[in-house]
Amino acid sequence: MNTDxxxxxxxxxxxxxxxxxxxxxxxxPQYPILIFNDGQQAFDYLKTTTDRPFMIISxxxxxxxxxxxxxxQIEADQSLKKRAIPFIFFTHPVYQNLVEEAYELTIQGxxxxxxxxxxxxxxxxxxxxxxxxxxxxxxxxxx
Numbered sequence: 001m002n003t004d005x006x007x008x009x010x011x012x013x014x015x016x017x018x019x020x021x022x023x024x025x026x027x028x029p030q031y032p033i034l035i036f037n038d039g040q041q042a043f044d045y046l047k048t049t050t051d052r053p054f055m056i057i058s059x060x061x062x063x064x065x066x067x068x069x070x071x072x073q074i075e076a077d078q079s080l081k082k083r084a085i086p087f088i089f090f091t092h093p094v095y096q097n098l099v100e101e102a103y104e105l106t107i108q109g110x111x112x113x114x115x116x117x118x119x120x121x122x123x124x125x126x127x128x129x130x131x132x133x134x135x136x137x138x139x140x141x142x143x
Contacts, residue, residue, distance in 0.1 A: 003085075005052055008036065009057050010057070010067065022119050024057075024128075039066060043070055047050040053132055055086040088107065088109040089111065091112065
């Protein structure tokens with residue numbers, strides 16, 4: 001397992017964390033799952049780690065700094081922006097203005113969490129499959 005390419009899951013709802021983590025572990029066992037309760041914890045981690053995360057999956061509604069502000073902060077930080085970590089919103093509820101604002105921040109996907117585990121699993125499988133096959137700057141490691 002490549003331990004320096006975690007999937008970062010940011011969701012302040014413990015029930016959602018308990019549902020999503022096992023799904024991600026099952027469909028992407030090669031990536032450790034790091035869970036953060038809020039955007040500030042995730043940003044602090046990103047600023048201090050040398051890890052090259054596989055992707056960030058974030059809820060929009062978060063304590064301290066929300067998902068949109070987290071994305072703004074990542075884009076404003078040149079060292080984090082250069083890391084080109086795929087940023088996916090996986091959230092509920094969804095409103096048109098949030099989708100529009102998110103895409104102005106150059107996110108790589110916006111998905112509404114479905115209400116049942118089977119549908120959620122299908123969504124996450126599609127996301128992981130896409131990014132596993134996509135050529136991306138983070139897939140190249142300098143020697």
